[in-house]
Amino acid sequence: MSLWVDKHRPKSLDALSYHPELSTRLSSLAASGDFPHLLVYGPSGAGKKTRIVATLKELYGPGVNKIKIDSRVFVTPSNRKLEFNVVSSIYHMEITPSDMGNNDRIIIQELLKEVAQTQQVDLSAKQRFKVVVINEADSLTRDAQAALRRTMEKYSPNLRLILLANSTSNIIAPIRSRTLLVRVAAPSYDDISSILFAVAKKERVALPPALAERIALESGRNLRRALLTLESLYAQNDSLAPDTQIPTPDWEVVVTSIADDLIKDHSAPALLKIRAKFYDLLAHCIPADLVLKTLVFKLLAKVDAELKPEVVYWAAFYEHRIHMGSKVIFHLEAFAAKFMRIYEIYLQAMMDN
Amino acid sequence: MSNFFSKKASSSSKSASETRPPREVPWVEKYRPKSLDDISSQDHAVQVLKRTILSSNLPHMLFYGPPGTGKTSTILALANQLFGPDLARTRVLELNASDERGISIVREKIKNFARSTVSNPTAAQRAAFPCPPYKLIILDEADSMTQDAQSALRRTMETYSRITRFCLICNYVTRIIDPLASRCSKFRFKPLDTGDAIVRIKDICEKENVVYEEGVVEAILRAADGDLRKAITLLQSASKLHGSSSSSSAPLDADADADADSMDIDSPSTTVTVRSIEEIAGRVPSSIITSLITTASPTSSSSFSEHFSALQTAVENVILDGWSAAQLLVQIHDELVFSDEYDGTAKNSIVAAISETDKRLLDGSDEHLTILDLLVKVSGILRKSS
Structure with missing residues (x-):
C-alpha cells in the first residue's frame, strides 16, 4: 500500500497532466540523443522530480525504475569517514549531497569523477552517458558548486547532470551558464482540482467539487500537499462532503495562536509565553524561516494596511538575520518584540488622533 | 559536415576519443578555440x-x-x-x-x-x-x-x-x-564584444546548420550578458528543441553508426525563434515585470489596503510560477533604473533597496518574503516621489 501521491505519480512524460509544452520540450530533448546538463527549478510540489524520473525513463527505458540503495563511505582529507547513501540504477544515480553539510564537496569530487571515468558498460543501453541527479542543488556549498564546474565540461561524454533546485538564486553563475534552465511552475488551482478528481475517480472516492476546490486553495498550489490532504481526509472521514473540515497542521495552529497573542497583548510576560511557543515549534523541527514566514502572512491578514509595509520590512530583515545568525530563537523573538513595538506605536498614534 | 567531423577527430588532443567514433559533445567543447588566433575579443x-x-x-x-x-x-x-x-x-x-x-x-x-x-x-x-x-x-x-x-x-x-x-x-x-x-x-579578460560574439555565434550556426529567425542571435547575446559559453549552450539547447521534433527519435546504437545518427540530428529543420531563446535562458517575460511594477506603482483609484493586497497576490503568483528571484531582481532593476518616469532621488532609493535585497537573496533568505519586501519598499518610494 503506497501513498496516493506515489501510487498515482505519472510514470512517463505523456502521462503528465499539466505544462504540456514543458513535457514536449523534455521529450524532444530526450529524443535528440545529445542531452544537455539540466537545471530544473521551481517551487516544491510542482512536479520537478516526477518530470525528471519520467524523462529518465524516456531516455533509457524501464530499466531506470529498478533502483537500489548503496551506502558508500568517503574519507575526508582529515581522515574522517563519511557515510553517504546513493540511490542508483544501472543508468543513473541520484544523490543528495547537501545531506553532508560542509563535506558535500568531497562527494561531488569523488563520486562524480568515479561515475564519469567509467563508461556505460551495457552496450545495448540507449544512451552512452550516465545521468547523475543532484537533489537540493541550491543548498550545495560554494566549494561543491565550484567543484562541479570543470567536471561538467571535462567528463561530458560520459556524464550528464540534472540539478534540482527550488530557485536558481543560490546557484553560482558558472553553473547556470553550463546548464539548460528548465522552469517548472506550480500547477494552477484548476490543474490541482482536476488532478484531485482524476485520483479520486481511480480510487473510487466520491469527491464533491466544492471540497476539491477548497483543498486546492488550501494547498497553496502545492500538488503533493493537496494529494496528501485528500488522502488524509479520506482516511479520517467516512464520506467526503462539500463542507468537510480540512484539518490544519498542528504547527500552523501554534503559529496562528502566536499571531493572535501578538495582536492582543504587548507586554513582557506575553513575550515570554510566545517564546515558549517558538521553542515548542523549533523543538518539533519546524524550520525557523518557515515559522517566521507563516507568522508574517498570518499577521498581515490581521493588521491595518498602513502597518503592513513596516511588518513586511521587519520580517524580511529578521528572516535575513535567521540565515546569517547562529541561534534562530533570538531572531524569532526579536521579530515578535519588534512587532509588538510597532503595533503599540501605531495604536498610540491612532489614539492621539 | 563530414569533413568537419574528421577534422575534429584529428585535432582532439588529450581525450581518448581518437580511438572511438566521435560522439555528441557539447558545442562549447567542440568549438573551443584550438589556437590563439581563434580567440575572439x-x-x-x-x-x-x-x-x-x-x-x-x-x-x-x-x-x-x-x-x-x-x-x-x-x-x-x-x-x-x-x-x-x-x-x-x-x-x-x-x-x-x-x-x-x-x-x-x-x-x-x-x-x-x-x-x-x-x-x-x-x-x-x-x-x-x-x-x-x-x-x-x-x-x-x-x-x-x-x-x-x-x-x-x-x-x-x-x-x-x-x-x-x-x-x-x-x-x-x-x-x-x-x-x-x-x-x-x-x-x-573583458566581457566579449557584441560584434565578435555575433560573428562567433553565426559561424557556429552555419557549421551546425541551425536555421534561425531574425533577431535570434541578438536575443541570445542579450540573455548571455557577454558570456560566450552561455550563449553557445543556449544556441545548442534551442536548436535541439527545434530540431529534434521533426527528426526521428530512433534510439542511438552504441556502434559506429552513431556518427551518422548524430549528423541527422544535428541538422534541424525548424527555425529557432526569439521566444524559445528567452524561455530557455530563464528570462522572465517582460510582461510579468511590467505588471509587477504597475501593481507596485501607486494608483489613485484604489485604496491603500486594496493596493497592498493586490501586490501581495502578484508576488505570490510570480514566486509560485517558479521564476527565479535573482533573475526577477535583475530585470526589475533594469526596468526601473532605465525608465524615464522616475527622478534621481527615487532611483537612488530604489537602487539602495535592490542592493539590500540582492545581498539577502545571496545569503539564502526566503525569496517570497524578500521580493515582497522589495516591492513594498519600491511602492513606498514611488508614492513619496509622486
Missing part, C-alpha cells in the same frame, strides 16, 4: 601571449574575468601551441576546483611536478612546436583555493621558476592573495 592578452610564443619566454600568469570570456580556452590553446598535443601530456599539469587542492596537494603533487626535470621533445615535436624548456601548471578556478594552499604556493613558484611556469585562472582577482598576484603578470 581578448586582443590584449592574445597579443602578449603570441609574443611569448615567439620568444619562448613566459611569465607566471594570472587570468581573471567574468565567466565565459575565454580564460581556460586561452591557456589551453597556448599550451597546445607551445607544446603540441603529445608533449603537452608530460609538460602540462591542469588542476581545477574539481580536484582536491588542499595544502597537502600543493605540497606534494604540485611541488613534485614543479621540480621534476623537463622532458625532452622528439625531433618531430621540436620541428612542429616551439617546445620551450619549461613545464606549465594551470590552476583553474584558483579563487576557490584556500588561503593556506595559496600561501604554500608562494615559494614553490619562485624556487622552480627556471623550469616551471604557473598560470592561475580565476573570476575574482580579489580572492587571490597579494603575494601570489604580485608574482604573476595579470591579464584581464
